[in-house]
Amino acid sequence: MIVEVEEGVVVEATSSEPSPLGAVIRMEERAQLRVAIAHLPENYRLPLVLRYYSELSYDEIAQQLGLRRNHVAVLILRAKQELRRKLAHRSK
Amino acid sequence: MECYSELTCSLFVDGELTGDAARHLRDHLVTCQRCRDLVHALRAESRVLTESLRELPEEAPSPEAFSHLGFSWVWGDLAMMAAVLALGSTLFIWIDHLEIPGALEWFNPFSLNGLTNLMFNLSYYFAHGGTAMLTEYVAVVGGLFLVLLLGGSVLLLGRRWRLPKNGLGLLIVLLTFSLPGFALERRHEEFVTIAANQTVDDTLLAIGNTVRVEGVVNGDLLAFGRSVEVSGTVKGDLVSFAKRTVVSGSVEGRIYNFSQSLDLDGQLGHSIYGFTQSLRVADRGHVGDGIVAAAGDVSLEGEVKRSVDMLLSGNADLSGSIGRDMTVTGRGLTLTNTARVGGNLTARVRQLKGVHIADGAIIAGKRDVQVRVRKSQFARSRFYFRQALSFASAMLVGWLGLVLVPGFFRETTQAVGSGWRSLGLGIGILAGVPVAIVVVAITLVGIPIALMLFAAYLTAIYLAKIWVGAFLGWILLRPTGATRYDWLLGLLLGLLILTIVGFIPYLGGLVRFGIVCLGLGAFAWQLYHASRPAMTA
Structure with missing residues (x-):
């Protein structure tokens, strides 16, 4: 299902092959993901959101939050791991 | 060569790995299927995260920390303000349609009447000083914030909707509780009169300049007005917000009184609970239970079956009878020759000379009158x-x-x-x-x-x-x-x-x-x- 292309193209690729059910499922999944993000502990959530919503670099995030860059990298990784754990748990 | 850690791969995917490190990893990926899979999976994950978050502009973690995110916040807040204002205007139209009577006009600062009152009071206040303006001010601010509060609560509820099932349960319970409130008859006139031959079967909500009940109300009576008079019968409770409330008929339940003055000249089945400037139980008045009141002055000429507890800023006069204890905290206390207290008399007064107990007064229990000496609280x-x-x-x-x-x-x-x-x-x-x-x-x-x-x-x-x-x-x-x-x-x-x-x-x-x-x-x-x-x- 995942097409290995640049980000902007992915959206077009999926929307050009209309699959209403797939779209609903994807929407549902994204909603679940957002809920999971909302429930992350703040120290995980902030870097994650800054990276993937605000699209800041690790350095910028580190500057904003007053952390070291390495720490930011670890926090983002942990946030993702936590999300995986939560979502895997939910889909069981 | 050894495989790379997830952290390193993650850095690579996010474009945070530079120079040699990135080149080495790229070389490694060519040969290592496992790391290639990991990088692909991480890439897909990043994309999903970006997409999901992009659908939600308000998912900003904290406005203070990230100024450029502030925009979505500002828009969100503006949208909320707009929603609240829209809701507010609808609400005010609705309130206007209620045709609030003159006595409660201060409730409605947005009517012409309320506004002119406000203007008048403003000039009067500056000319003479006084507190009248404050009342109006509170009404204006209150009105505004009422709208904000209502809107805010609706938004809060809307936002939290998915989360608290308990909240929903609570709301249902609340609605059930308030359903009796819906099963009421509303009267909304300048003069609300229940004539002697009339009977209201439900709870009656009466709003008017004068509310007069000569007939029978089988439920409770909730009355708002300048003057509330009950010469007929209220089978339930009487809740009265008025300048003056007079009960010369009978109320079989309780009286909850928030009037400036309450006169009971008739029969009351249970207790009086009151916040009032002046409370009077006239000589034909009969209270089936007790009285709990915070008042200015109280005059009891009739009969109270049980105890009386009062917190007064003024004086208490008793010439009638009280079945049980009388507890008074106030400025002064007078018991006339006809006064009867079936239990103890406990009084806390400011000056002993404010206490007059006639010789003929009968106090069955103990008499305990103390002067509250106003010495410095620090002592x-x-x-x-x-x-x-x-x-x-x-x-x-x-x-x-x-x-x-x-x-x-x-x-x-x-x-x-x-x-x-x-x-x-x-x-x-x-x-x-x-x-x-x-x-x-x-x-x-x-x-x-x-x-x-x-x-x-x-x-x-x-x-x-x-x-x-x-x-x-x-x-x-x-x-x-x-x-x-x-x-x-x-x-x-x-x-x-x-x-x-x-x-x-x-x-x-x-x-x-x-x-x-x-x-x-x-x-x-x-x-x-x-x-x-x-x-x-």
């Missing part, structure tokens, strides 16, 4: 005991807050720091909520909600000083860590300072007022704020 040990007690309880509440809702508690404390915003919001809420409570009690879903709102209001006022105290202590100590212990220490110091400052004459009162406003504002802001991250799809 009494009880005062220190009470302060210590309230201090300890505030600390306990603060500790509980820290344990139960640490995040909310700390953030509210920080929100106090926003100074003017909290202060302004707080003043508005302080003035607005009581008006909202009254309006909710009469128009919307009924008294249970109003009571709960009132309880929440009092609780928030109490909590206000804890937050302000914690904030003050926090500023002063500026602890390096943020452990619970640091917070409690800050709270201790802050509360101590606030308590002491609060006793400075004049300034202390102002400080206390400021504290309540600041705390309330911070609380409301945080309540609004806290609802944001919970926003889901």
